[in-house]
Amino acid sequence: MTEEAILQGCLKNQPPAQQELYSRYSPKMLAVCYRFARNREDAEDMLQEGFIRVFTQIHQFQSKGSFEGWIRRIIVHTCINHLKKHKRFNESVDITQAHGVQVREDSVPSIIQVKQVIECIRMLPIGYRTVLNLFAIEGYSHREIAGMLDIEESTSRSQYTRSKAMLEKILVQKRIILQPRIQGEWVAAAHPRF
Amino acid sequence: MYKEESFERSLKQKVDEYRMYPSNQSWSNIQKELRKTNRSFNYKAIGLTIILLTGFSIYLSNHQQTNQKSTVAALIQSDIAIVSAFEQTSNSTFQPVQKAEKRRTLTFRNTNNPESSSEIIQNLVETSAINTEVPELINQNQNSSVQTNNAEDVTDLKKLEMVTNNYEPTSKSQLPDLKDGPEQKLSQLTTTNVVAETLITDEPSSAKTDAELNYEVNIPVVIKKKEVKKLVMYITPSSSYRVLYADNKFTFRNFPQLDPENAVTHTPSLGFEAGASILLPITKRIKFRTGAQFNYTSYNVNAFSAAPQLTTITLNYSTSQRITVLGNFNGYITRKVQNETYQLSIPVGFEVNLAGNKKVTWEMGLNLQPTYLLKASGYMLTNDYKNYIKAPDLMSRLNLNTGLETFIRWNAGKFQLQAGPQLRYQLYSNGKNILPVKEHLVDYGFRFGIIKPLR
Numbered sequence: 059m060t061e062e063a064i065l066q067g068c069l070k071n072q073p074p075a076q077q078e079l080y081s082r083y084s085p086k087m088l089a090v091c092y093r094f095a096r097n098r099e100d101a102e103d104m105l106q107e108g109f110i111r112v113f114t115q116i117h118q119f120q121s122k123g124s125f126e127g128w129i130r131r132i133i134v135h136t137c138i139n140h141l142k143k144h145k146r147f148n149e150s151v152d153i154t155q156a157h158g159v160q161v162r163e164d165s166v167p168s169i170i171q172v173k174q175v176i177e178c179i180r181m182l183p184i185g186y187r188t189v190l191n192l193f194a195i196e197g198y199s200h201r202e203i204a205g206m207l208d209i210e211e212s213t214s215r216s217q218y219t220r221s222k223a224m225l226e227k228i229l230v231q232k233r234i235i236l237q238p239r240i241q242g243e244w245v246a247a248a249h250p251r252f
Numbered sequence: 253m254y255k256e257e258s259f260e261r262s263l264k265q266k267v268d269e270y271r272m273y274p275s276n277q278s279w280s281n282i283q284k285e286l287r288k289t290n291r292s293f294n295y296k297a298i299g300l301t302i303i304l305l306t307g308f309s310i311y312l313s314n315h316q317q318t319n320q321k322s323t324v325a326a327l328i329q330s331d332i333a334i335v336s337a338f339e340q341t342s343n344s345t346f347q348p349v350q351k352a353e354k355r356r357t358l359t360f361r362n363t364n365n366p367e368s369s370s371e372i373i374q375n376l377v378e379t380s381a382i383n384t385e386v387p388e389l390i391n392q393n394q395n396s397s398v399q400t401n402n403a404e405d406v407t408d409l410k411k412l413e414m415v416t417n418n419y420e421p422t423s424k425s426q427l428p429d430l431k432d433g434p435e436q437k438l439s440q441l442t443t444t445n446v447v448a449e450t451l452i453t454d455e456p457s458s459a460k461t462d463a464e465l466n467y468e469v470n471i472p473v474v475i476k477k478k479e480v481k482k483l484v485m486y487i488t489p490s491s492s493y494r495v496l497y498a499d500n501k502f503t504f505r506n507f508p509q510l511d512p513e514n515a516v517t518h519t520p521s522l523g524f525e526a527g528a529s530i531l532l533p534i535t536k537r538i539k540f541r542t543g544a545q546f547n548y549t550s551y552n553v554n555a556f557s558a559a560p561q562l563t564t565i566t567l568n569y570s571t572s573q574r575i576t577v578l579g580n581f582n583g584y585i586t587r588k589v590q591n592e593t594y595q596l597s598i599p600v601g602f603e604v605n606l607a608g609n610k611k612v613t614w615e616m617g618l619n620l621q622p623t624y625l626l627k628a629s630g631y632m633l634t635n636d637y638k639n640y641i642k643a644p645d646l647m648s649r650l651n652l653n654t655g656l657e658t659f660i661r662w663n664a665g666k667f668q669l670q671a672g673p674q675l676r677y678q679l680y681s682n683g684k685n686i687l688p689v690k691e692h693l694v695d696y697g698f699r700f701g702i703i704k705p706l707r
Contacts, residue, residue: 076286080279085271092272102278110285117514118581139586172270175263194260195267205559205584222259 061125068116076113083126084109087133093179093191094137108136134196138206141188178228186221193218300673303660307607307614481706482531484543488674490697492523492549494591494682496633497690512689515637516580517554521590523695524548525676529599531703537605541619547595547653547676549693553631555640556583563639565632565646565687578640580633589640591631593682593693597623597653612662615670621653623678633689646687652679657699668703 059067059078067075088105095101111132119128179187188207192198193214200218204211229235496512529543558579565572578587601619608614630644659672674697681690 071286073283077279080282084274084278086268088272088274089267089270093267098272101272102274105274106278106281106285109282113282113286115517118517135586142585172266175266176270179267195264197264202584205557208585 065116065119065125068113071113079112080109083129086126087129089176090130090133090196091137093176093195094134094141094188096184100140104137104140105133107140108133111136130196134192135206138188141184174232174234175229178225178232178234181228182221182224186217186224189214189217190221190225194222303658303672307658307660480533482539482668483528483704483706484531484541484670484701485528485704486526486670486699486701488525488695488697488699490523490525490549490674490676490695491520492693492695493520493551494518495692495694498688512633512637516633519552519554521550521552523550523697525695525697525699527599530706531603534602539603539605540601541603541617542598542600545597545599545621547597547623547695548592549595549695550590550592553589553591553640555580555587555589555631557585557587558583558639561639563634563641565634565641565643572643572646574641574643576634576639576641578631578642580638580640589629589631591629593628594626595623595651595653596626597621599655601655606658608661610663612660615659615661615672617655617657617659617674619655621655621676623651623653625649625651628682632683632687632691635688646683648680648682648684651682653677653693654679659699659701661703666704670699670701670703672699673697674699 059075064075064079064082068079084105087108088101091101091104091108092098095104108129112129115132119125179190182190189203192203192206193200198206200211200214203209203214207214209217226235496516498512525545525547527543527545529541529545532540532542534540556579558577560575560577563574563576565574578589599619599621601617603615603617606614606616625647628644628647630642630647631640632643632646633640653676655674655676657672657674659670659674661668661670674695676693676695676697678693681687681692683689683691
């Protein structure tokens, strides 16, 4: 079934088209939710909530951008709302952990396994993790993030800086990467501790 | 700031490769949620069907009863014809001697025997709620005369309503004169009509002689119960929503293909209606109704919080610019606002009795409601559908609603109660005529009412 056929079917509330859309995009979207969520159950809740919104608001899709991108934006917003609703942002953030860690603006070694990186991201405090997800992975600007999370733009920037530093520290601790000795280069550890 | 192969880019590439497969339960839950709305409409449909079927069954049973009564009435009318035949053969004259106030029964006495004219034998037939009685022959000189004197007979008599609707003597000349005693004629009655036989059972032998001398005939006269005014007080919880459409007079260049219904995410919300009205009978089945009514309507608008921006609404011959922080398609976070109205209206309409009996009736009502808008939150969609503005000043103060309802009404002691579904639709747009997007409110409610007769 083509994407256009799925879209038309969903506009007519046809269950087969809805199921096809869900089957096609849910694995990717669950991974998105998982990065924001505290656990898998929360991630599935976010996914369900997000897809319900996708199906009920599908008539608002204007075919100007990619369909997947539109779904992804809805899923991300749903995740943010879910976190706000459950007051996840009130959880304490240990900012001191990030102090003293030098931030590198370098690439992640390609040999690092995806799942390991995701698990490290999920180890970040919820505030850091959310900003990192939104800025580094979802591509939102700090201004947009500030609006979404009801924080100052500068706060978003500083949180991102600290989250990157903390992520690096975690990656080192978990021996996913070695403490970099050469500027601008991370080296994957041989035996990551996962 | 970052190199081309930046931290963010490679991180994004990495994590985007990751896939997780949701449990089967997830899809089931989504399906359930998506079907929930449809199910609620199904429940409404089932409920309405049950009410309609109940009403139809009441109508059918009422119709059958009417047929039975008509048959009995036809038989009894033939008896009356026989009694009328006495007029031609009897020298007796009749005159009405009593008109019982409550029993509504005329008693006619044979004036051939003036001695017996001073006494009136009480009619054993008690007035039923139906306000009709059956003919009765009374021998004044004998207590055990030709009359109904046991409970079964009374019951049978009550069944014989409608008999004398057309039998009301207007002058003495029309009253039956009896030459012979009634016994002979009564025997004719008994052979003619099985039902009437119950009226004259256990006739004593002495009645023959007495009846020749003097007897009375109690002929019931049906006096129709006067329909009274009624006061109705009611409350109607409802599900409020709206119907949207674009006025063709306005151009939607940006969204020529888009129906506003498809451009917004609205959900119904709870509303209610409360009021009092007077029912004035016009005919036996039709009543005029008017009164005063308060309505609260509400529906949810799912929008987004957005940065303050200037929006333009194209009016008929001008434009109006407003600042808004509500986006329709996108924004920082989702935001739900309620479009509420508080209305005062004067319903004027009719109620029609469709079916029923003395205890339960099935009615249908239709009315028009000139409405005044007391207060409104007034969130309106802009021309390009991109934003909502809060503009209660652009809402029309006067409007016209229409109501359609069907309900069951039943007796409950001194009062009557009623319950049934109703539909209320606003005939003119919520906003002033100059606005491009037309919005008509609609309420699906279930009305509960209490009815008090007014003397």
